[in-house]
Amino acid sequence: GDSVTQMEGPVTLSEEAFLTINCTYTATGYPSLFWYVQYPGEGLQLLLKATKADDKGSNKGFEATYRKETTSFHLEKGSVQVSDSAVYFCALSDQGAQKLVFGQGTRLTINP
Amino acid sequence: EAGVTQFPSHSVIEKGQTVTLRCDPISGHDNLYWYRRVMGKEIKFLLHFVKESKQDESGMPNNRFLAERTGGTYSTLKVQPAELEDSGVYFCASSHYSFLYTEAFFGQGTRLTVV
Numbered sequence: 440g441d442s443v444t445q446m447e448g449p450v451t452l453s454e455e456a457f458l459t460i461n462c463t464y465t466a467t468g469y470p471s472l473f474w475y476v477q478y479p480g481e482g483l484q485l486l487l488k489a490t491k492a493d494d495k496g497s498n499k500g501f502e503a504t505y506r507k508e509t510t511s512f513h514l515e516k517g518s519v520q521v522s523d524s525a526v527y528f529c530a531l532s533d534q535g536a537q538k539l540v541f542g543q544g545t546r547l548t549i550n551p
Numbered sequence: 552e553a554g555v556t557q558f559p560s561h562s563v564i565e566k567g568q569t570v571t572l573r574c575d576p577i578s579g580h581d582n583l584y585w586y587r588r589v590m591g592k593e594i595k596f597l598l599h600f601v602k603e604s605k606q607d608e609s610g611m612p613n614n615r616f617l618a619e620r621t622g623g624t625y626s627t628l629k630v631q632p633a634e635l636e637d638s639g640v641y642f643c644a645s646s647h648y649s650f651l652y653t654e655a656f657f658g659q660g661t662r663l664t665v666v
Contacts, residue, residue, distance in 0.1 A: 482657035
């Protein structure tokens with residue numbers, strides 16, 4: 440079945456550091472890919488998405504590119520801030536399916 | 552605009568008891584989803600409503616779980632009787648159309664602890 444694998448956390452960085460959170464997937468069809476973020480005390484929020492190969496999703500300085508050849512959707516940000524501290528979830532939705540398959544989440548802590 | 556609201560935020564019950572979780576979606580959102588995260592593992596899909604109809608309940612773990620959506624508005628998820636392995640965080644999400652085309656908004660979740 441479909442699955443998503445994220446790099447294990449927690450991840451701790453200093454402010455202004457470069458961030459990469461790895462995400463790879465297994466799917467039978469041509470999935471749409473998502474990154475969700477959960478800030479402390481809040482629900483999950485859509486951060487960005489990509490619906491086809493080579494698409495780049497971007498939002499709030501974060502980027503991720505849909506790489507079909509490596510089945511990956513790595514999340515990157517050039518300079519993180521303390522306010523980026525949260526749990527990040529990579530997810531996919533296979534073609535036509537009305538449900539998300541999530542990775543296990545990566546807790547990110549940014550120190551000033 | 553109010554977001555997705557879930558009640559209660561926390562619930563601690565004994566094994567064998569019944570618990571009912573409630574989700575109020577964003578007004579006008581026909582699609583409502585339930586997910587849960589057990590023991591810090593990945594978030595898993597439970598079921599999907601379109602209005603009052605269950606479109607997909609393939610993720611419901613067993614017949615101790617019953618979900619309803621009265622009149623296509625709020626939804627409840629009842630666990631009866633609760634078991635220890637049901638502990639986790641239960642999330643509800645809603646979207647106007649498919650979340651593939653419009654954003655799905657999540658509630659803060661209900662943390663259920665079965666002791």
